[in-house]
Amino acid sequence: MMNGKEYLKTLRAMKTVLYIDGEEVADFASHPVMKPAVNALKATYDLASDPELNPELHRLITAESDLTGGKISRFLKIVKSQDDLMARMKLQRTMMRYTGGCFGGRCVAGAVINALWSVTHDVDKASKGQTNYHERFNKYMTMCQENDLTVSGNITDAKGDRSLPPHRQADPDLYVRIVERTPDGIIVNGAKLQQSGAPIAHERLVVPTTALGPNDEAYAVAFSVPGDAKGVIHVNDSACSNAKFIAMETEDIGNAAFGMHQSAHILFDNVFVPWERVFLCGEWKATASLVHRFSDFQRFASSACRCGYIDLSIGAGAAMADYNGVAGKTHVQDKLINMSVDAETLYGLVAGSAALATATDSGVMLPETLSINAAKIYMNDAILRAGQTLADIGGGILITRPSSRDLKIPKVGELLAKYHKGREGVDVHDRLKMARLCESLSGLSAPTTILSVIAAGPPATQRLNFRLMTDFKRDRKAAERLAGILSSQK
Ligand SMILES: Cc1cc2nc3c(=O)[nH]c(=O)nc-3n(C[C@H](O)[C@H](O)[C@H](O)COP(=O)(O)OP(=O)(O)OC[C@H]3O[C@@H](n4cnc5c(N)ncnc54)[C@H](O)[C@@H]3O)c2cc1C
Structure with missing residues (x-):
């Protein structure tokens, strides 16, 4: 070879x-x-x-x-x-x-x-x-x-x-x-x-x-x-x-x-x-059968391929969270787990189409049509979700990071490095490199999408408002009244 x-x-x-x-x-x-x-x-x-x-x-x-x-x-x-x-x-x-x-x-x-x-x-x-x-x-x-x-x-x-x-x-x-x-x-x-x-x-x-x-x-x-x-x-x-x-x-x-x-x-x-x-x-x-067969085979290959892409996105997100000092935060871990659930759900659908495969007269095994098409449809959204999650976990640095030429400007470069550091112990250059890999993997190279996810505050900060302002007491009371736990007057 x-x-x-x-x-x-x-x-x-x-x-x-x-x-x-x-x-x-x-x-x-x-x-x-x-x-x-x-x-x-x-x-x-x-x-x-x-x-x-x-x-x-x-x-x-x-x-x-x-x-x-x-x-x-x-x-x-x-x-x-x-x-x-x-x-x-x-x-x-x-x-x-x-x-x-x-x-x-x-x-x-x-x-x-x-x-x-x-x-x-x-x-x-x-x-x-x-x-x-x-x-x-x-x-x-x-x-x-x-x-x-x-x-x-x-x-x-x-x-x-x-x-x-x-x-x-x-x-x-x-x-x-x-x-x-x-x-x-x-x-x-x-x-x-x-x-x-x-x-x-x-x-x-x-x-x-x-x-x-x-x-x-x-x-x-x-x-x-x-x-x-x-x-x-x-x-x-x-x-x-x-x-x-x-x-x-x-x-x-x-x-x-x-x-x-x-x-x-x-x-x-x-x-x-x-x-x-x-x-x-x-x-x-x-x-007709030619088109049907190559479409299913192509969906089989590309859906399996995107599982690897999500794996890599999980790795990049985990590294970035660590460099930012937020690896242990529950909402970050939940997001990485959601990506992993997506990768394994997708993989399961691809494997299902192989498990249910049928042989043609020529001996070629065809992946099962409905499961592999379900995989492809699932993949379309899973990839977008992974990209958005990377933008969310990584932060605005994914698109706004200074270039390596900026970092070489006398004095200014040192200041840029100082202000782009994450947690202690992580080389600022590693953080900048990983940020750019996240940007590339996210597929959100145009600023609009990353900006929309992260600028004006990441999604966790919007959710915080709901944690603080949702009237959980009122809603719980309503439920307990309906369940007959509280009297109807309360
Ligand atoms: C990065 C990239 C790599 C690719 N690599 C390959 C490759 O290696 N080999 C290869 O052969 N192809 C490749 N493709 C082509 C890919 O398979 C096509 O993009 C895809 O099949 C859609 O065709 P299209 O781009 O012409 O879109 P269109 O066919 O123009 O579709 C656009 C929209 O119009 C709708 N539409 C189209 N026709 C009809 C119709 N008759 N009735 C109702 N709605 C319709 C579609 O559903 C879709 O919503 C690649 C594409 C991309 C983007």
Whole structure:
């Protein structure tokens, strides 16, 4: 298996076209916006190749392949048992606790790979030998496993007017489509937008984003191309958070090593795909189960991943509370416990979907639909609650902290350090670093939300008014009268 250095070498050997903020960047692996995402993906290679680095993660991130018979990355494994599903779930949570940021969208590939594995099997069976998509996909997956490649799963189309199916869009390219079939393969046009970790992966694995009807046959296409195939263009996302990786000192960023998330738009400009890399070509009837299966797999991976994110938020909140000298306060402990309850409730739902999984004809195990969708819905709110809780526990320092350059201003820097100290015994720089990690994890980088939670006093101070001013005596009397404990006159 490749180590991180070897992964970087393969990435640099590719001629991937990537634009970042208006400029084409050749050595994008070193670009400040891309480096954290590259580091996170690189870590997956280091952990898989070196058992000593982190034995628990090494065990989780590697698996035996039933295609090659060798050791492979679990991200490329076909999920064929409940144990496989459980191992994927544990990997997602533990890996997220390790990086705190997206590890190159490897989970999306898992969703697409397993869905395609099962659907190509079903299509070939239904066609009674007229198609051989499954055999092609088997060869493709064997190649990816043998070469330890990172695959980017590409689902989301441009979609134009969301109320219209692909064939009724004003522009026919708003969903990726086959524009020509040739004796050697197909030519495709279109775009896949907001693709996690796409430019830093070796392969693009493309599937339709929605269930299609008979008029959308040209859009029922699944295929793969190397990331540097002719006509494949990437444009990096322009998330506002990119700016801090360019402008700020490492210490001020929060999670400078692994960042938060990186995605890019992929434009397919008349790209040729040889037949051996075409896995669906016009089979619109298969798209409904394809979409259903990859959606559930993706919700499975991302819900498990967010448990690790909440774990990390609990850790950051606990550290910040300690640095502030309030670790022992009941309301702080209650808040940390609530986060933990959220993480375990979410994990329980994910595990439930694995426990109730069903096998497809191909052997792929599908997580149970209702429990995994309940998990995803629960996760949406749990993540927001965790962010708000971090802002509440940490205080305004999360967004207002002085920068490390401020701290170097002669005399003023010393004064700033003096006034930003927390409890005795804690280095002010540690408190400032942890504050910025909390800010980053909270996802509340725009001041408005943190300001709304914490400014004008943290929520515990508003609750204090209720403790002091609620007429508990009056209300208790009313209850005791109704229960027949006090006479009705009292
Ligand atoms: C950071 C990030 C990373 C991502 N990574 C990946 C990735 O790796 N691979 C990938 O394939 N995708 C990825 N995505 C894309 C993600 O799956 C989509 O954002 C998601 O499916 C929603 O699509 P959209 O953004 O186009 O929103 P829209 O589809 O425009 O949805 C916006 C709103 O409109 C509603 N809506 C849309 N269509 C209809 C309709 N027909 N009827 C009624 N209501 C409708 C939706 O319910 C929603 O409320 C990523 C997205 C983000 C933000």
